[in-house]
Amino acid sequence: MAYQVGDVVAEADEEGYLQDISLWSEELAQAIAKSENVELSPEHWEVINFLRSYYAEYQIAPAVRILLKEMKKSFGPEKGDQKYLYSLFPYGPAKQACKIAGLPKPTGCI
Amino acid sequence: MAVTLGFDASKAGQGDPQELPALRPGAMAASKSYPASSAQQQLLGFPGELVDQWQIKAIAKLGELVQRSRALKVALDACVKCGACTDKCQFFLGSGDPKNMPAARQELLRKVYRRYFTWAGKHMPWLVGAEDLTEATLDEWYIYFHQCSQCRRCAVACPFGIDTAEVSMAAREIMDSIGKGQRYCNEIIGKVLTIGNNLGLKKHALAATLEGLEEEIKEETGVDVKLPLDVEGADILLVAPSADFFAEPHIASLIGYGKVLHEAGLSWTFSSHASEAGNFGMFIGSSENMQRVLERVGDAVRALKVKRLVVGECGHAWRVAYNFWNTLAGPYETLDPAYPIPQHICELTYDLWRAGKLRFDKSKNDHIRLTYHDSCNPARASRIGPDPGSQFEIPRALLRATCNHFYDMAPGTIRENTFCCGGGGGLLTDELMEVRLRGAQPRMRALRDVADEHGVTHMAMICAICKAQFTTVLPQFGFESDGVVGVHQMISNAIVLTGSVQAQEYEARLASAGNGDVAAGGKR
Numbered sequence: 001m002a003y004q005v006g007d008v009v010a011e012a013d014e015e016g017y018l019q020d021i022s023l024w025s026e027e028l029a030q031a032i033a034k035s036e037n038v039e040l041s042p043e044h045w046e047v048i049n050f051l052r053s054y055y056a057e058y059q060i061a062p063a064v065r066i067l068l069k070e071m072k073k074s075f076g077p078e079k080g081d082q083k084y085l086y087s088l089f090p091y092g093p094a095k096q097a098c099k100i101a102g103l104p105k106p107t108g109c110i
Numbered sequence: 111m112a113v114t115l116g117f118d119a120s121k122a123g124q125g126d127p128q129e130l131p132a133l134r135p136g137a138m139a140a141s142k143s144y145p146a147s148s149a150q151q152q153l154l155g156f157p158g159e160l161v162d163q164w165q166i167k168a169i170a171k172l173g174e175l176v177q178r179s180r181a182l183k184v185a186l187d188a189c190v191k192c193g194a195c196t197d198k199c200q201f202f203l204g205s206g207d208p209k210n211m212p213a214a215r216q217e218l219l220r221k222v223y224r225r226y227f228t229w230a231g232k233h234m235p236w237l238v239g240a241e242d243l244t245e246a247t248l249d250e251w252y253i254y255f256h257q258c259s260q261c262r263r264c265a266v267a268c269p270f271g272i273d274t275a276e277v278s279m280a281a282r283e284i285m286d287s288i289g290k291g292q293r294y295c296n297e298i299i300g301k302v303l304t305i306g307n308n309l310g311l312k313k314h315a316l317a318a319t320l321e322g323l324e325e326e327i328k329e330e331t332g333v334d335v336k337l338p339l340d341v342e343g344a345d346i347l348l349v350a351p352s353a354d355f356f357a358e359p360h361i362a363s364l365i366g367y368g369k370v371l372h373e374a375g376l377s378w379t380f381s382s383h384a385s386e387a388g389n390f391g392m393f394i395g396s397s398e399n400m401q402r403v404l405e406r407v408g409d410a411v412r413a414l415k416v417k418r419l420v421v422g423e424c425g426h427a428w429r430v431a432y433n434f435w436n437t438l439a440g441p442y443e444t445l446d447p448a449y450p451i452p453q454h455i456c457e458l459t460y461d462l463w464r465a466g467k468l469r470f471d472k473s474k475n476d477h478i479r480l481t482y483h484d485s486c487n488p489a490r491a492s493r494i495g496p497d498p499g500s501q502f503e504i505p506r507a508l509l510r511a512t513c514n515h516f517y518d519m520a521p522g523t524i525r526e527n528t529f530c531c532g533g534g535g536g537l538l539t540d541e542l543m544e545v546r547l548r549g550a551q552p553r554m555r556a557l558r559d560v561a562d563e564h565g566v567t568h569m570a571m572i573c574a575i576c577k578a579q580f581t582t583v584l585p586q587f588g589f590e591s592d593g594v595v596g597v598h599q600m601i602s603n604a605i606v607l608t609g610s611v612q613a614q615e616y617e618a619r620l621a622s623a624g625n626g627d628v629a630a631g632g633k634r
Contacts, residue, residue, distance in 0.1 A: 006220070013144075013468060014541070015540065015541075019304065039224075057314075058311075058312065058318065059312060060309065060310055060311055060312070060315055061230060061353070063358075064357075064358055065358065065361055066319065069322070092468075101543060105310060106309060106356075107297055107298050107307040107308060107310065108298060108301075108307075108308035108351075108352055108353055108356070108388075108577050109308065109351055109352075109353040109424075109538060109575045109577075110309070110353050110356060110357040
C-alpha cells in the first residue's frame with residue numbers, strides 16, 4: 001500500500017507503517033489518519049508531537065508508561081490516562097499513534 | 111489490530127479446555143506470517159530471496175540437519191501415528207485444522223524426508239506416503255510451521271518423546287537457508303545483532319527509562335532503589351527480556367527485581383550491551399544466530415567482571431539460558447561456581463525469602479485473586495532451582511507468599527501439561543492474530559473455570575511473550591487486560607522495603623496485631 005499527498009507517494013507496509021519515515025509530514029499524518037478512520041484534533045497532535053520529539057531523541061517510541069507520565073506532566077492528569085489515549089487512538093497509543101506519527105512499528109515481546 | 115476472521119472469542123472461551131474440536135480442514139491455511147525482507151534475511155546470513163534450485167538445496171539442508179541431529183532423525187523416523195498427540199496442541203484444539211495436529215504438522219516434513227532419505231520412499235513412494243518437495247509443500251511448511259509455538263505439549267504425550275519443536279525448528283532452518291524467512295523473528299534477531307535487544311532500545315534510552323523508574327520507586331516507597339546500568343565490578347549481571355524495559359505489565363516485574371536486589375543488599379547491574387535475555391535464534395532453529403545473540407552475554411560478563419549471572423522473567427530465554435548459555439557463550443571465567451550459572455531470578459528471590467532476607471505484606475495483594483500460568487519453556491524445556499519439578503513449585507511458593515488468594519487451574523492444564531499462551535515460538539505478530547486467539551482458547555477456558563469458581567481476577571506468569579499475548583487476547587475473551595501480572599510484580603506489590611513508608615505502616619500494624627496474622631504473611 002501507499003499514501004499520496006500532492007505528488008509525494010509514500011510506500012507503506014502491509015499494516016500501513018511508512019517504509020521511509022523521513023517522508024513524514026503533517027499532511028502525510030492526515031492521510032495516514034484518514035485511512036485509519038481517525039480525525040486529527042489538537043488533542044491528537046499533542047500526542048503525535050510528543051511521540052515525534054521522543055523518537056528524535058531516542059530513535060524508538062516511548063514506553064506507554066513514559067508517554068502517560070509525560071502527558072500528565074505537560075497536559076494535566078486527565079490526559080495522562082490509558083483510557084483517554086485509547087479514546088483518541090482506538091487501536092492503541094503504542095501502535096496506531098506511532099503509525100500516524102510516522103514512527104516505525106515497535107518490535108519484540110510487546 | 112484485532113482481526114478475528116469469524117472467530118467469536120467470547121463464545122469460544124467457554125467450555126472444557128481440552129474439548130476435541132470438529133475437524134475443519136484447511137481452516138488455518140490463510141493465516142500466514144509476513145515474509146522477511148531481503149535485507150533482514152542477509153543480515154542473518156541467509157539468502158535474500160528464494161534461491162535457484164531451491165528444492166535441491168532444501169533437501170540437501172534437510173540431509174545435513176538429520177546428519178547433525180540424532181534427535182531430529184529419531185523424530186522423523188520413529189512416529190507410528192498412534193494419535194497420542196492429536197488433541198494436545200492448543201492450535202489444533204482452537205482451530206480444528208487437522209494440519210495443526212502435531213503428527214500431521216510433522217508429516218509435512220516427514221513425507222519429504224521419507225522420499226529422499228529412506229529406501230522405501232526412494233523406490234516405492236506411493237506405498238509409504240513419501241512425496242516430492244513441491245512448491246505447494248513449501249507453502250504448507252511456511253504456513254503450518256509458523257503455527258507451532260514449539261511449546262512441547264505434544265512431546266510430553268508422545269510415547270517416543272518425539273518433539274515437534276525440534277521438527278518445526280528444523281523446518282524453519284531449512285526455509286531460511288533457501289531464502290524463505292519469517293519477518294517477525296528475523297527482523298527482531300537483526301535488532302539484537304545491530305542494537306543489542308529485540309526492541310531496538312539504545313543505551314541512552316535504557317538509561318533514561320531506568321532513571322524514570324527509579325524516580326517512580328522513590329515516590330512510591332520513599333527509598334532510593336537503584337536500577338544500575340553497565341556498572342563494572344558489580345557482583346550480579348541481570349539479563350532481562352527487553353520488553354521489561356518497555357511494555358506493560360512487564361515493567362512492573364522489572365521494578366520488582368530492583369526492589370528484591372536492593373532489599374537483599376546485593377550488588378548488581380544491567381548491561382546495555384547484553385540488554386536482551388530473549389533469543390529468537392532458537393525459534394528459527396539457527397544455532398549460528400543463537401550463538402551470535404548469546405555472544406553479547408559472554409562479552410558483558412567479561413567486560414563487567416561480574417560473579418553471578420541472573421535471568422529475568424522470560425520463558426524461551428530461560429530455555430536457551432538453561433540449556434545453551436554455558437556451552438555456546440561460556441566458559442565464563444569470572445563467574446562464581448558456588449551459584450547456578452545462569453540462575454533464574456525466581457530462584458534467587460526464593461532463596462532470599464527462605465533465608466529470611468525479604469518481608470512480604472500479603473495484604474497489599476488482597477484485591478487480587480490469583481492463578482498461575484506455567485509458561486511452556488520453563489515448564490517443559492528447563493528447570494528452575496535444584497529439584498525435578500521445582501520450576502513449578504518455586505513460582506507458586508512466591509505467589510502464595512505474596513498473595514492470600516491463590517487458586518490453581520485444572521490439573522490437565524498446568525505444570526507439565528500447561529498450554530502455550532498462543533503467542534510463543536515466533537507467533538507474537540499481528541498478522542497471526544487468528545492463530546493467537548485460537549491458540550489461546552484452551553488457556554482462556556481454564557482461566558474462565560477458576561474465574562467462575564473462585565472469582566480469580568489475575569493470572570501471573572514469568573514470560574514476556576505470555577504477558578504480551580495475554581494482555582492482547584484477554585479482552586477478546588471477556589477478561590480485563592490488566593489481569594496479567596508478573597511474579598515479580600506480585601512481589602513488588604508486597605515487598606516491605608526497609609525504611610519505606612510501607613514498612614512504617616506494616617510494622618505499626620504488626621505491633622498492634624501483637625504478632626498475629628500479619629506476621630504469618632511476612633518472613634518465614
